Amino acid sequence: MKVPLQITKQEILTFYKLINPLTHKGIQGHAVIIGGSYGKMGAAVLASGACLKSGCGLVTAFIPKSGYAILQISNPEVMVLTDENENFISGINLKIQPQAIGIGPGLGQEKQTQQAFLEFLNTNKSPLVVDADALNILSLNKAWLSLLPENTILTPHPKELERLIGKWGSETEKFENTIAFSEHYKAIIVMKGAPTFIINQSKIYQNTTGNAALATAGSGDVLTGIITSFLAQGYSPDHAARLGVFIHGLTADIALPETGYQSFIASDIIKNLGKAFLSLDS
Numbered sequence: 001m002k003v004p005l006q007i008t009k010q011e012i013l014t015f016y017k018l019i020n021p022l023t024h025k026g027i028q029g030h031a032v033i034i035g036g037s038y039g040k041m042g043a044a045v046l047a048s049g050a051c052l053k054s055g056c057g058l059v060t061a062f063i064p065k066s067g068y069a070i071l072q073i074s075n076p077e078v079m080v081l082t083d084e085n086e087n088f089i090s091g092i093n094l095k096i097q098p099q100a101i102g103i104g105p106g107l108g109q110e111k112q113t114q115q116a117f118l119e120f121l122n123t124n125k126s127p128l129v130v131d132a133d134a135l136n137i138l139s140l141n142k143a144w145l146s147l148l149p150e151n152t153i154l155t156p157h158p159k160e161l162e163r164l165i166g167k168w169g170s171e172t173e174k175f176e177n178t179i180a181f182s183e184h185y186k187a188i189i190v191m192k193g194a195p196t197f198i199i200n201q202s203k204i205y206q207n208t209t210g211n212a213a214l215a216t217a218g219s220g221d222v223l224t225g226i227i228t229s230f231l232a233q234g235y236s237p238d239h240a241a242r243l244g245v246f247i248h249g250l251t252a253d254i255a256l257p258e259t260g261y262q263s264f265i266a267s268d269i270i271k272n273l274g275k276a277f278l279s280l281d282s
């Protein structure tokens with residue numbers, strides 16, 4: 001197996017863009033987060049909040065109706081569109097074509113949600129990040145994988161990866177099978193773990209930031225928001241994935257002396273995004 005390229009600060013700085021003083025929210029990118037279901041609206045709150053705090057200009061959350069007040073109160077800066085259904089997504093009608101879409105956090109796997117996801121895949125034209133239950137729905141309907149646009153970013157944790165590509169007998173086999181999957185679907189796979197690797201066909205990257213504080217509910221939902229934000233800001237999918245995992249892990253490294261491992265929660269990633277960006281600017 002090829003030696004992975006280490007994702008370091010030095011490497012990130014070769015493509016990280018400083019914000020133009022003359023920018024405005026209309027050119028900083030509009031991202032949409034599609035997710036949430038009854039009892040898991042928090043995933044959409046976390047992903048959409050992280051998305052906005054990673055620099056894009058506008059964020060819209062598309063969620064089931066019962067999440068409306070939750071989202072508007074939790075993240076007043078995030079605009080909201082709601083599904084007709086109260087408790088889960090049953091039909092995705094965005095009426096806008098954003099620069100990037102992140103789908104999956106808290107989505108659930110209801111039959112109607114699966115059908116809605118299929119219709120979305122048949123009509124979507126925006127660059128895509130697919131996570132969590134959207135990955136699980138693809139694992140249940142593997143023929144739909146061919147509907148993913150080229151360079152879609154998938155962000156599975158190990159169990160989600162196993163559901164997608166099947167069981168592996170060794171780490172080497174896991175990488176070989178993920179590389180084959182990436183090449184077949186021309187998809188970028190963020191293999192979340194300790195550490196996280198990114199497979200972009202023949203290219204393999206290894207993240208150098210993050211720690212066990214990230215082993216907490218919602219930290220992957222936050223990563224989806226971060227990567228979707230960078231896509232919406234015009235980073236290539238390869239750069240958006242690399243910058244996303246780097247910044248995501250960096251927040252945990254920055255927060256650790258304050259929070260320790262146990263009391264770090266996914267919201268702390270969002271709280272420390274500012275310090276993470278500033279550490280790149282210095």
Ligand SMILES: NC(=O)C1=CN([C@@H]2O[C@H](COP(=O)(O)OP(=O)(O)OC[C@H]3O[C@@H](n4cnc5c(N)ncnc54)[C@H](OP(=O)(O)O)[C@@H]3O)[C@@H](O)[C@H]2O)[C@@H](O)CC1
Pocket residue numbers: 039040041042043044104105106107108132133157158159160193217218219220221
């Ligand atoms: N606040 C909210 O709204 C939240 C909403 N959330 C939403 O919930 C939905 C389900 O997502 P999920 O990841 O929680 O469940 P699932 O896909 O079943 O995987 C978990 C199972 O996989 C296994 N496993 C093995 N290794 C693993 C590893 N390294 N990292 C992780 N798992 C590993 C292990 O099972 P075991 O190996 O023990 O059988 C483990 O029990 C999804 O839409 C998500 O967005 C959550 O984000 C939480 C906060």
Ligand SMILES: Nc1ncnc2c1ncn2[C@@H]1O[C@H](COP(=O)(O)OP(=O)(O)O)[C@@H](O)[C@H]1O
Pocket residue numbers: 132157192193194195196210211212213214215216217218219220221222223
């Ligand atoms: N021990 C660890 N060290 C470093 N990063 C970790 C560790 N455990 C989990 N993570 C990171 O935390 C995130 C967990 O994602 P995920 O399981 O999807 O969380 P959730 O679905 O609850 O939001 C991933 O980015 C993963 O790389």
Ligand SMILES: [Mg+2]
Pocket residue numbers: 131132157220221
């Ligand atoms: Mg997850």
